[in-house]
Amino acid sequence: MKPFALEEYQKHFGLTVEQDGMLSQRSHYGLTCALRNIIFRNPLLTRREINQRIFDILSPFSVDKEKIKKQIGEGLDLLMALQEVTELQRNAQQSVFSAVHPQWIQVDADNAILLGNFSDDELLFHPIDEYDTVRRFIINEKNLDILWRVPKTDFSNWLIQSCKSKICQGIKIDSIPELQNALQKLGNDKKEQLKNQPLESLNGDIAVVTGNNEDFFGSNRDTNNLTGRWRKLFLVDNGIYFGMMTGNRTDQTRWLLVEKYSDQMRCLSLHDKEQWRWLFLAKAQGGFYRCESKLLRLFIPIPKVLENWLPLFASQQPSWGHWCNISSEFSIIEYIFDTESRAKLPCKME
Numbered sequence: 077m078k079p080f081a082l083e084e085y086q087k088h089f090g091l092t093v094e095q096d097g098m099l100s101q102r103s104h105y106g107l108t109c110a111l112r113n114i115i116f117r118n119p120l121l122t123r124r125e126i127n128q129r130i131f132d133i134l135s136p137f138s139v140d141k142e143k144i145k146k147q148i149g150e151g152l153d154l155l156m157a158l159q160e161v162t163e164l165q166r167n168a169q170q171s172v173f174s175a176v177h178p179q180w181i182q183v184d185a186d187n188a189i190l191l192g193n194f195s196d197d198e199l200l201f202h203p204i205d206e207y208d209t210v211r212r213f214i215i216n217e218k219n220l221d222i223l224w225r226v227p228k229t230d231f232s233n234w235l236i237q238s239c240k241s242k243i244c245q246g247i248k249i250d251s252i253p254e255l256q257n258a259l260q261k262l263g264n265d266k267k268e269q270l271k272n273q274p275l276e277s278l279n280g281d282i283a284v285v286t287g288n289n290e291d292f293f294g295s296n297r298d299t300n301n302l303t304g305r306w307r308k309l310f311l312v313d314n315g316i317y318f319g320m321m322t323g324n325r326t327d328q329t330r331w332l333l334v335e336k337y338s339d340q341m342r343c344l345s346l347h348d349k350e351q352w353r354w355l356f357l358a359k360a361q362g363g364f365y366r367c368e369s370k371l372l373r374l375f376i377p378i379p380k381v382l383e384n385w386l387p388l389f390a391s392q393q394p395s396w397g398h399w400c401n402i403s404s405e406f407s408i409i410e411y412i413f414d415t416e417s418r419a420k421l422p423c424k425m426e
Contacts, residue, residue, distance in 0.1 A: 089133055090206070097140025099147050101394050102206040107151050109211075112175075115161055116193045120172040126152070154209060157384030159234070160191045179229045181388065188215050189388050191229075196222050204401045208391040231388075266333055266355065269344050282309040282343075284317035284334055285356070289363040290375050293397075296320060309336060318356050319343070353379040372399040 090106025093099060099107060107130075114129045115121065121129075130148055131141065152173065155161040159176060166172050178192035190199070190211045199222050201211045213219050283296050287305040294304015299322050302308065309319065319334040321343075331352035334343045346352045357364065357378060364376045372390055374397035386392070390399035 091134065093134065093137040093139055096143070097138060098143045104207050104209045104392075105203050107147065108154065108209045111148070111151050111155060112160065112211075115155075115173050116175045116195065119174050120164070120166075122166075122170060122172055123149075123152070126173065151209075153380075154384050154387070157381060158191055158210065158388070160193075178226045180223060180226055181229050181231050181234060182215065183212075183231075183389055186215055187212055189213075190223070190226070192226075194223075194226055198222055204391040207393060207400070209387045266344060266346070282319050282321045282332070282334060282341075283307065284309050284312060284319035286312055286317070289360050290366070293376055309334060309341065312336065314338070318352065318359070320352075350379050350381075353377055357382075370401050373397055374399070 090109060091099060091103045110130060110133060111126065114126055118125075118129075127141075127145055127148055130144065131139070134144065152161065152163075156163060159179075161173055162176050163171050163173055175193035176191075178190065178194035180188050180190050182188045187202075190201075190213060199213060199219060201213055203210075203212060281299040283299050283302055283306050285293075285305050286307050292304040294302065294306050296302060296306045299308075309317075314337050316333060316335045319332045321330045321332060322328070329349075331346045331349050332343045333346065333355075334341060346355070356376060360376060364374060364378075366373045366375075378386075386399060390401050392398075393400050
């Protein structure tokens with residue numbers, strides 16, 4: 077294929093491939109659009125069939141199929157989190173993907189997001205940039221006429237329904253304040269459990285989070301080379317910390333609440349990394365982010381479910397924790413925590 081033809085091909089599909097065989101970061105919008113078109117037009121496809129459709133689109137390029145499969149999987153997870161696509165169990169061994177009924181959500185006075193199975197050539201979308209992943213449109217009389225059969229959904233109700241089954245199962249949650257209270261209660265319960273936890277012999281390196289919310293968070297991937305707020309347990313003062321312990325394999329990582337006192341310690345294993353992140357977020361009490369000039373900067377890793385619906389309001393930038401074009405009129409963060417509390421709280425749970 078001639079160079080100019082390949083450039084036109086890339087522009088048409090919005091997909092470019094890096095030298096390592098992965099889709100570029102600038103291909104987020106193109107990939108999600110391609111997945112929507114495939115699933116909307118071909119209902120009940122398996123994951124394998126969807127992968128093959130994307131590979132067919134990328135046939136002019138030299139790709140690493142395993143890396144592309146991972147990116148496709150992340151795209152499908154996003155569409156399911158946004159409630160645009162659902163996964164159905166065909167039988168005990170196989171599941172298929174189907175589009176859901178369309179709906180739209182208003183994100184500020186002039187802009188909205190279209191979710192679900194709906195296509196009309198007259199409805200023009202305006203992504204924030206090439207990192208965007210959702211279908212944004214301007215709220216005007218023409219577009220509302222096109223969408224007259226598509227219901228408008230209130231965001232706060234959509235959020236509660238999205239989070240109900242993933243945060244605090246068994247706890248009644250009907251409003252955002254109740255969500256906040258449920259997280260705080262879960263954290264307090266875990267702290268009480270920790271007080272009564274017998275000493276546990278652990279074979280592995282334990283790293284814990286220290287410092288203040290707005291400090292560089294860093295990485296715990298290598299316990300022998302910790303960065304940012306991560307420290308070895310034996311190097312920190314007495315107190316209760318959020319921590320993790322690595323095993324011989326990645327799937328052996330344990331996410332912990334750890335108490336160090338004198339020369340001893342005890343810990344409580346949390347269910348998984350997601351529960352760890354929810355409790356850590358609740359402990360931060362609003363001091364985990366900063367909004368400036370339509371740029372949101374997160375200082376801590378957030379739960380996956382929040383990371384998946386944050387694209388409704390912004391596009392994720394290449395720099396870690398940076399999101400562009402948060403609406404000044406409608407701050408999504410205010411739906412989760414009290415934004416008036418931005419004190420730099422120490423991570424230790426005194």
